[in-house]
Amino acid sequence: MTHEPEHAGGAGSAPKSGQRVVYRAPREWSRVHPISPLLGGWAVLGVVGSIMLYNYAPTWAGPDEGMVELADTLTSSLGWFALGAIVILAVTLGFGYLQWRVNQYRLGEEAVHQRKGILFRQQRQARLDRLQAVDVVQPLLARFFGFAALRIEVAGGENSGVVLEYLRLGDAEAMRNELLALAAGVKRAKAAGEEATVDAVASSGSAADAGAAQADKASLRDLAGMPEGDVETEAAPEREIYAVPLARLALSIVLSGPFIFLVSLPIIIGLAVLLLPLDLDDVLAATVGAGLFTVLPAVLGLAGFFWSRFNSGFGFKAALSPDGIRLRHGALETRRQTVPPGRVQAVRFQQTLLWRRKDWWRVTINVAGYQDDQENVSTLLPVGNRQDALTALWLVLPDLGDPDPAGTVSAALSGTGNENGFTASSKRARLFDPIQWRQRGVRATDRALLIRRGRLSREMFVVPHERTQSLQLQQGPWEKRRGLASFVVHSTNGPVRPVAEHLDVEDAVALLESQSKRAAEGRRRQSPEQWMSAVGIGE
Structure with a gap:
């Protein structure tokens, strides 16, 4: 038997006037909100509009004459046109209703379960111990009416996560908070009588930031006409680190x-x-x-x-919490993303020639668990000065494992040759890489591998040793003749692809052997507790 979420007044139903609801993650099988088919059905109308635009475009634009004639015939009668619109709308709403009826979910002690499908039934579970990230996404229409989609990403192959479209914003927040709390083991720590990480953060001066976040949520709910209420599991307090004007x-x-x-x-x-x-x-x-x-x-x-x-980059903010790194951004579609520590696999710094005078940098990342959605979640800093960029790197890698981190990063961002211990590209690469061979270089610290390249447009890659997926040496025909090789670090799916090109073969082979050992050692010693201590959480 299907049970609805236990909101005051029933799931999905409007509470009585003045009644305060409690948003919670349902433990019994529940459905997404009944209005979901309407929020997700606008894509069909977009397709219909595109077809009409194509058919009624000027003749020089190249539409098919037969299609134009058919469209003229159908629309010559207002009755036929109205009938067609009603049929399309009815089919869209009917199919959406059937999808809503069979789309159910619930939160268990070890996983989030979802079952859906009309002709072909699907049942998925996103295990909490494999949780990678939890995002609250609000497209424009859903944002206007106070709804959100919850995207739960777990380690695995393509389409391994769970997407719940759409929930009340309060329900989505409650589900996210509960998921992150369970995944982080906060409840188990409290039950055992241990000091809770959330309490430690609350006492570390982040209460004002937590209050500001709650005020932002309240204003969103007021704008959308949502009933006043509380979430059963409050979000862990956070401390804002930087924002993009x-x-x-x-x-x-x-x-x-x-x-x-x-x-x-x-x-x-x-x-x-x-x-x-x-x-x-x-x-x-x-x-x-x-x-x-x-x-x-x-x-x-x-x-x-x-x-x-x-x-x-619109409204971009980055914050720290016991859950990990929290990112908020978006103009028409807003996204609140929480990446647990250790899920960032690689970092890339970029600076174009036009940004050099202001010393601005863009920082992007590879996040484990995301498959086809990397474009929306790969930005750690849209644009910022050098200090902002270094702060963004600190969020991911608080300890660079170098006695002079400032000098090493400065040499990685704008240095040349062998300064600060970098292994530079060989002079023999000048023949086929005359512009930027001096800027190419690689260096390993105790905690990460740094790769730089680019003269007009500068780039710097940082790969924590424990996040190394695999290593490879490559030789093209020109490199082979000149005694050179390129060192490739394989990361998870994403925009960051670290490659140290045109090294001497001896240097590349030595780097391959040493980096394999550093990666194995890094995986043995790294833990989320070390990250929390390094960024000042729980002190």
Whole structure:
């Protein structure tokens, strides 16, 4: 028998006026909110709108004439058009209702269970001891009405996690808090009479930050018309570490290569018309003749880049809690991400030529457990000065294992040659890597491997030894002839792909042997408690 969540007034039902609800993670089989089919059904309307745009585009845009004729026939009668719209809406809502009926979930002591499927039944469980991350995601429509999707990522293959779409924001927060508490062993520590990590953090000066976070949640619920209530398991207190100002984010996009190209494109075309024997009418005719569906992908690609950078950095905040690193960001779609310690597998620092004067850096990461969603969760710092970037690295790796960490990181970010103990790229690489061979280099500390490269656009990779997946030496035909090899560190799926290129073969072989030993030793000694102590949690 299916039981509904035990909110006051019943699951999914509106509480009585003035009644205070308690949001909790259900222990019995429960359904997501009944409004979920409506929140998730707008994609169908988007497809229908795209088809209509295609059919009614101007003839020079290249739509199929037969499709245009069919569309004209169907829409010539208002009755047929209304009937078609009603059928599409009914099918969408009906299918969504069936999906909602069979989509159930519950929280057990060791796993989150989900069962769904109409024709083909699926039953999944996300084990708490394999928990990688728990995200509360609010697309624009769900955010407006006070709903959220809960994404539970676990270690495993593709589609190994559980996604609950959609829950009340309070229900999603309660589920996330309970999951993180169970996974971290907080409840077991309290039951055994041990000092709770949450209490230690609360007494370490983070109570004001916790109160501010609760105030933010309250304002969101008021905006969405949610009933006043509490979560059964409160979120662990947190301490904000850094935030990205909107002005800096906007300026960083302006100082990007795609934006400079977009702005300079009319100037380039104008100079071409003035300096080359081109007729302006022919240029305009060729541009229009290219068609909407030829130019549109390029325009959408640039717009997608700008929007991705803006959305991933809007309102960006990073905080520390006993659960791990908490990241909040998003403009139309907001995401609150909690990454437990040790799940960040590799870090990349990037600095473009246009950012060098301000010494701005972008920091991205590989997070274990995420499969196809890396684009949304891979940003640790959208844009920040060098101190912000070093702070972001400290969140992941509090102890670099080096007596002079500042000098080592500085040499990794902007150094050349063998300074600060780096093994540089061989001079024999000048023949086929003349621009940046001096900037290439690699160095291992007691805790991590650092790789640098790039002259115009600088990059630095950091891989904690215990997060090394596998190692490889590569030799292309030119490298083989010159006695060189490239050292590759394999990480989990993500944007960070560390490679130390064009090393002497002897250096590459020695690095392979030593790094294998460091990785094995790192896996033996690393624990979440060490991370918490290093970042000042629980002191």
